[in-house]
Amino acid sequence: MKTFYAASHLEHAPGQEFEGGRLTPAVEVPARVERVRAEVERRKLGPILAPEDFGMAPIARVHDAGLVQFLGEASELWHKRYGENAPPAIPSAWPARGLRERPVGDVESRLGTYAFDTATPIVKGTWNAALAAVNIALSGAQAIKGGERAAFALARPPGHHASADLFGGYCYLNNIAIAAQWFVDQGLKPAILDVDYHHGNGTQSIFYNRSDVLYCSLHGDPSFAFPHFLGFADETGAGAGEGANLNLPMAMYTDWSHYAEALALALKRITAFAPDVLLVSLGLDTFEADPISRFKLKREDYLRMGETIAAANLPTLFVFEGGYNLDALAEITVNVLDGFAGG
Numbered sequence: 001m002k003t004f005y006a007a008s009h010l011e012h013a014p015g016q017e018f019e020g021g022r023l024t025p026a027v028e029v030p031a032r033v034e035r036v037r038a039e040v041e042r043r044k045l046g047p048i049l050a051p052e053d054f055g056m057a058p059i060a061r062v063h064d065a066g067l068v069q070f071l072g073e074a075s076e077l078w079h080k081r082y083g084e085n086a087p088p089a090i091p092s093a094w095p096a097r098g099l100r101e102r103p104v105g106d107v108e109s110r111l112g113t114y115a116f117d118t119a120t121p122i123v124k125g126t127w128n129a130a131l132a133a134v135n136i137a138l139s140g141a142q143a144i145k146g147g148e149r150a151a152f153a154l155a156r157p158p159g160h161h162a163s164a165d166l167f168g169g170y171c172y173l174n175n176i177a178i179a180a181q182w183f184v185d186q187g188l189k190p191a192i193l194d195v196d197y198h199h200g201n202g203t204q205s206i207f208y209n210r211s212d213v214l215y216c217s218l219h220g221d222p223s224f225a226f227p228h229f230l231g232f233a234d235e236t237g238a239g240a241g242e243g244a245n246l247n248l249p250m251a252m253y254t255d256w257s258h259y260a261e262a263l264a265l266a267l268k269r270i271t272a273f274a275p276d277v278l279l280v281s282l283g284l285d286t287f288e289a290d291p292i293s294r295f296k297l298k299r300e301d302y303l304r305m306g307e308t309i310a311a312a313n314l315p316t317l318f319v320f321e322g323g324y325n326l327d328a329l330a331e332i333t334v335n336v337l338d339g340f341a342g343g
């Protein structure tokens with residue numbers, strides 16, 4: 001299987017995020033992708049390729065022009081305001097109920113308008129890394145369209161929390177949604193399976209009113225897990241999209257036996273949808289020793305996950321999302337891909 005990777009993610013390295021009432025060391029760090037890349041090489045998964053540049057058009061198909069404009073200039077505006085040596089940009093005020101969104105205001109107004117959390121800082125290299133992650137996902141999509149059975153988009157920063165006009169949850173642009181929309185624009189019918197521990201609120205919102213893209217997510221119940229405000233079981237799609245959204249929130253400490261049942265259910269729904277391609281938001285933070293999550297999957301369970309996904313018998317694009325246990329991340333990521341390739 002081909003892996004797509006770009007070194008520009010190394011320049012996106014905010015050292016801290018604001019969480020739990022304090023600045024705390026970032027968990028979404030460059031070493032995540034570097035370790036996975038090394039493991040892809042070690043286990044000879046296939047070639048590691050640089051992405052092609054798809055330009056801004058595929059991004060504009062999914063994201064609001066104001067968000068894109070802001071992300072492109074946020075770091076510069078922030079440093080003009082707070083100085084060259086200022087820490088990464090993090091919002092400190094939001095247009096919550098009754099307040100007015102200000103997409104053309106100063107940098108603080110625009111940060112508050114477009115960000116939904118304090119865990120997604122912007123540094124100088126963020127925009128280039130976010131663009132490269134999109135190109136990585138699109139290059140994977142193009143490989144699938146060209147006839148590959150599977151491809152791995154080793155993207156960073158992740159994407160599934162970013163909606164049309166919001167960034168957050170370590171995500172700036174929604175890599176998998178942009179790839180799914182690209183498939184639609186190529187005349188193909190995509191389904192998305194999101195196995196990250198966190199609900200992909202951004203991906204869900206982007207396709208919520210549409211029947212041409214199915215979104216299925218397995219995740220920690222938002223009653224205790226981030227993103228807290230979306231991802232409940234009663235969100236089934238709206239309007240033309242009614243029935244094209246499936247959320248399977250699960251309890252704390254969910255292990256493989258329960259997880260496998262939910263995965264089978266999701267794949268049944270995907271098969272019934274009869275897509276041309278499957279896109280997988282591949283988050284590995286369901287691991288038992290993940291530092292920010294509360295599921296109990298074990299190393300070997302990820303081989304089963306890959307085999308189970310392969311049984312759907314669809315051309316499959318894996319897009320990297322979360323996963324924060326650096327000692328296990330590389331092994332369990334490639335376990336899924338290996339399991340798929342052997343399944």
Ligand code: FKS
Nearest residue numbers: 119158169170198226292321322
């Ligand atoms: C837990 C705090 C949670 C934010 C978690 C973001 C998760 C991001 C992710 C992605 F795939 F996007 F990277 N803070 N105490 O894993 O879903």
Ligand code: ZN
Nearest residue numbers: 196197198322
């Ligand atoms: Zn996650």
